Amino acid sequence: MTEGRRTLTKNEALVFGALRKSDQPMSAYALLDNLRDDGLRAPVQVYRALDRLVEFGMAHRLESLNAFVACNHPDCDDAGQTAFAICDSCGKVTEFSDPALETRLADWANRASFVPNRTTVELRGHCADCSDRR
Structure with missing residues (x-):
């Protein structure tokens, strides 16, 4: 396929x-x-x-x-740093990219002489729907 x-x-x-x-x-x-x-x-x-x-x-x-x-992005490899917002109430996962986040992480890695091979950024909390119900 x-x-x-x-x-x-x-x-x-x-x-x-x-x-x-x-x-x-x-x-x-x-x-x-x-x-x-x-x-x-x-x-x-x-x-x-x-x-x-x-x-x-x-x-x-x-x-x-x-x-x-x-993956929710057609060309995810080109989207920059991918991050995820995960709702602790309903389990909804929102995938997003943020070039500023990618820059900040790369800058830190360079300053620390750290060579990352994988980065996963996850935000845990409550989505808008679940926050409204709280």
Whole structure:
């Protein structure tokens, strides 16, 4: 299956499709449960697919939730630093990019002679809908 510029294996396409359909982040085991009837039987199949989707920039791992979401930006690699706002009440995840954040993090890394290989920025709190109900 071809998604954008990437050719996905059957398992990658299944996992990506499940992530895109979900309105919540999904763990690897939730994906496995969701896709058993489609032929995925082992956790390693899901983890391999997730690793490739993350590598392709088509999915993101939310470190604090140990879960995954489909990327919401068509050219995520070109968008700069991606960050996530995660609602602790309803679980909604909003993905956003901020060039200023990318600049600040790169400046700090340069000053500290730190070479990052991965950065995940997650804001935890309450979305506008849930804040209104509080």
